[in-house]
Amino acid sequence: MQHEPSAPAAEQTAQEAAAQPEPVPLPLTRAAGCPFDPPAELAELREQQPLRPMRYPDGHVGWLATGHSVVRAIAADPRFSSRYELLRYPLPGGPEGALPPATLGDLTGIDAPEHTRYRRLLAGKFTVRRMRQLTARVEQITADHLDAMERQGPALDLVQAFAHPVPALMICELLGVSPSDRAAFQAHTAMLSSPEAGPEELMAAMTALAECVRELVVAKRAHPTDDLLSDLTTSDLTDDELAGIGSFLLAAGLDTTANMLGLGTFALLRNPEQAAALRGDPGLADQAVEELMRYLSIAHTGVRAALEDVELDGQLIKAGDTVTVSVEAANRDPLKFPDPDTLDLHRKATGHLAFGHGAHQCLGQQLARVEMRVAFPALFRRFPTLRLAVPPEDVPLRDAMNIRGVHRLPVTWDTSDTWGKE
Template sequence: MTTTPAEDVIGTEADSPGTGTHPAFPFGRTCPFALSDKYESYADDNLKKVDFKGTPGWLVTGYNNVRSVLADPHTSVRGIDDSSRGDDGDQAVPGFFVAMDPPEHDDLRRILAKEFTPRRMAAMRPTIERIADNLIDEVLTSAEPVDIVDALALPLPSLVICELLGVPYDKHDFFQERTRAVLAADSTPEQIGAAIGDVMGYLAELVTIKQATPGDDLVSLLVKHVESGALSVVDVAGMSTLLLMAGHETTGNMIGLGLLALLEHPDQLAELRADPELMPQAVEELLRHADIIGSLPRTATQDIEIGGQRIAKGELLMFSTEAGNRDPSVFDEPDRLDFRRDASRHLTFGHGIHTCLGAPLARLELQVVFSILLERIPTLRLAVPAADIRLKNDARIFGVHELPVTWDRP
């Protein structure tokens, strides 16, 4: 029970300019359900060069190579020209452990993991269901067509992460605006730094409030580690900023792109309707098939070898998780969307010590929102031709700018 990728070209491809010596990376997509044609010359296991923001680096595409080197302790997340990760060039922004190496990374992540547990995430299910139902209530009373990205995909994870952290949702527009500034491909390092600083400043004030009047939320739990001396107020503000910004756009983009995949693969949608128990497995396959992150950068901290290619200390490595997720040696007929496939080994959440800490929450949000949406609006469909949908090739996180939908009213 499989489907072939959509044949229509959706959106336009927009690559960042390279130096002219090597292709610019990341590669833009012309179809949300297929890799860029530029991957054709990188199809074998032989590493080849790309340019990342004008810096030459080695592109790693094979599943096994991506997985093994992401777990290699001889690579680093430091010294990479990407201020959206909270790296100001000299050191990581306090609390932004995604831009830190051990032991600083391990110390912060270990503290957060004590509070950001899979069990705590699972306990969020009733909250996520309530938020999804409320948003869909508003969708059903709106005039058609409805942009489901604006009405559901983006606000749902924003509401969830705000409730989890204990952050007032009336600051949603403030957070959304600054998150988009951080993730916009044309934002300068100064603009990104200012946006992160704005959010951290607000959250630092919130941390001091929680110290005096703690609640049953994640920020309040992290405040206890300030009292013990393990964290500073700035650390908690930075960690909260990272979670807040990651929780806004990543899951939101995946909801929009995943729904597009469902609507454009009607036989797989029919499978899911016939067997709702498939939803967790379907979400894993959607994550594999539509990978919104696509690339992960590292630098080599000593000479290493990948697939027979010597990488010198200090050289840049770009790991294409989207290409790894299409490796035919691991996933049979990888260009097909197949909800009967075991896609749990996908690389979309990364691998190694920097594996996405919020993966359990993202999975839960996707399962809940797709289940409720398909149950409550069974005739949901695109309101425009798929070819008219604009892809987010102009942002660091892939997705769709908008997704107009309609349905049959009673």
């Protein structure tokens, strides 16, 4: 019996290409008046095809993953690399072509075995048990800043008065930054996220911060104290590696939590019934943090590069293709979370991807959880009439950055209606 000859390989490839939808750019436009929701087009793309071709700003055609199961699979698969030099930048205005390699100590942009070596040295320092031991100190720092807010009185910028300094002080204490040096550290890190900072100011702040950390490493080698950086001086890490890791932890431990406290408070103020539930039930704090992480997904977009051909969700991702994973779309996937666009602090948001997944899951997530579990309820109990001091549309959002948040959050409250110290 004779068979019809198969189509030439080139013809098959053309047929496959014709069957693919046209590559799309990464959707970035958020609906007016919906500062907490992902771009609506992401939901449309997720419903059509959770993994589809994407055109990058430099012309590269790669992939966009929007479904929860697909994003989770990519994050857990070692065939997808996090090395910056293999990736294309998905946002407009970035570098064209491959990115520069990660700086020494930056765990985000490296793979095993280098990543594994660093991760093993650090993982034991950030366990659930060790971070929960810091709860009393987080409570004291939180109460001190609430006291200062009450003394200052309304109106004020919650980011400057509370959301930024609480995690900044905690990460400084964890790394062993002396009290006399903490103001300088906080000023440099604040400059890195300032909307007014120009390129020269950003570079100056980065250089100054790196020098501060390097001086701290030298000091810890000579006179170790009871802190994380001193512990690491007993490892085989070089001074350059220690300085890089210290800078990475300082920036990562501050920026994400500070923006969660700022944007999370904004979201709760816009959903007053949820704020009331948290204020009335301190036991709701754990669920509230997970739901806010899911709902806001401030680390909204990730990028990976295929190291080899990978078949996933009915698609063939070729070696060298860059894959953008939309964490915010995955965390709003109705196949995983019913009624996903509603903020519901009673929801069990187990399985959200806001802290990442797989080998690169956020190292400091337990510290962030402790800080938020303390800070959010304490803020709303101390100031039960807390509210925005400006119209919601006037709150300046950090929409153009890879970590979402608010640049400022002007708030006010009734001075006769505080509940006293925590």
